[in-house]
Amino acid sequence: MxxxxxxxxxxxxxxxxxxxxxxxxxxxxxxxxxxxxxxxxxxxxxxxxRIGEGLAALTAAAPDLDGALDDWVDVYGDGVVERLERRVADLLGMEAAAFFPTGTMAQQVALRAWAGRTGNPVVAVHPLAHLEVHERDAYLTVSGLRAVRPTTEPRLPTADEIRDLDEPFGTLALELPLRDAGFVLPEWDDLVAVVEAAREREAVVHFDGARLWESTTHFGRGLPEIAALADTVYVSFYKSLGGIAGAALAGPETLIAEAAAWRHRYGGQVFQQWPTALAALAGLDRELxxxxxxxxxxxxxxxxxxxxxxxxxxxxxxxxxxxxxxxxxxxxxxxxxxxxxxxxxxxxxxxxxxxxxxxxxxxxxxxxxxxxxxxxxxxxxxxxxxxxxxxxxxxxxxxxxxxxxxxxx
Missing domain, CATH: 3.90.1150.10 (Aspartate Aminotransferase, domain 1)
Structure with a gap:
């Protein structure tokens, strides 16, 4: 097995x-x-x-996690969960990170927080993005936001398409890579230009980076340099790292603190999450x-x-x-x-x-x-x-x- x-x-x-x-x-x-x-x-x-095999694999990986088995089990996000949050923030070169039980929740919270800070509920997002196709319009129906489409082509938008949008938007959300278009990525210079175009429009940039971990080869850049283009980045722990579940939202410390408050309101303040956190740490050690x-x-x-x-x-x-x-x-x-x-x-x-x-x-x-x-x-x-x-x-x-x-x- x-x-x-x-x-x-x-x-x-x-x-x-x-x-x-x-x-x-x-x-x-x-x-x-x-x-x-x-x-x-x-x-x-x-x-x-089988369940027993999953438990055995997790137990086998745990001794390599720098004494993780000697820690107390977490309670409402302390202990090993905080360790995971610090690890992700360091890997991405961000000030802070917050653990979420699902990526859908993490993205809702990020976009909602940015809408409040920018004063604009409009999100520029590709119609093939995970936000649109796989999250049951959560950011629209739960958070009351609204979408505009920079392009319908099966690729990430261009800088000109961002500049030419005919209405203001508060956040540009980019899925890297764009899974439903074929796990495609732009070239590095094109990505930089798209982000700059969003800044010209006085918008913030959020990366749906569920699969950002494996994008470094194509870009020829490390994770911190890629993440530095965005204001917030969401990453997944199970899509490429072999984790059980879970995600993290990384960004400025003040926004992550606000995100943690919304996480509680959205029902994401889970009593204990140590198996999920351990599996995520093992994935960062082994698969990354x-x-x-x-x-x-x-x-x-x-x-x-x-x-x-x-x-x-x-x-x-x-x-x-x-x-x-x-x-x-x-x-x-x-x-x-x-x-x-x-x-x-x-x-x-x-x-x-x-x-x-x-x-x-x-x-x-x-x-x-x-x-x-x-x-x-x-x-x-x-x-x-x-x-x-x-x-x-x-x-x-x-x-x-x-x-x-x-x-x-």
């Missing part, structure tokens, strides 16, 4: 998809058994673990230093997949971006999601190899996308092995299509 360091960043496309689709329990059990039984995978998912190697290998995996689809004669396919900006990217194929899901499960059951996990059809029926995460288990895969796995996967895709009486795409 994978250790804690192998368990990263697939909860959204595993557990959440099941919940939203109301998946049949037997189908879910089959899928998890197939993934869990695989000897080879690009990433290990957190939902593959590894992320650049995952990003580098993602380029190898993406290229091998792209070439394998072409060699197999797939009518149309896309790996996006062609060279991933982080250790995650999208794969698009011209088949129904249910066919690709079934083929992936059969590949895992028959060859003990998990290549792709969940597929979905966000646009035209029959055109499906999957998110690929390259983590520690993938580092042993050569390009040739990726090519072979893709070929084996496509063989099963065609078999499922034949059973359904459908032609190959």
């Amino acid at each position: 994978a250790d804690q360091g192998d368990v990263v960043d697939v909860a959204d496309e595993v557990g959440v998809v099941d919940e939203l689709e109301g998946a049949d329990q037997a189908a879910r059990e089959r899928r998890l058994a197939a993934w869990r039984g695989s000897e080879r995978a690009l990433v290990r998912g957190p939902v593959e673990q 230093p590894r992320l650049p190697s995952y990003v580098a290998h993602a380029a190898v995996v993406a290229r091998a997949m792209r070439e394998a689809f072409t060699a197999a004669g797939v009518a149309w396919s896309r790996v996006h971006p062609e060279v991933p900006h982080t250790h995650q990217f999208q794969v698009w194929l011209p088949y129904p999601a249910r066919v690709l899901d079934e083929a992936g499960i059969r590949l895992a059951e028959e060859t003990r190899t998990t290549l792709f996990r969940r597929w979905w059809e966000p646009g035209p029926p029959g055109l499906a996308v999957s998110e690929v995460t390259v983590a520690a288990p993938a580092l042993d895969w050569t390009a040739e092995e990726v090519t072979e796995a893709v070929a084996a996967f496509l063989t099963r895709v065609r078999a499922v299509l034949a059973e359904d009486g459908e032609g190959d795409g």
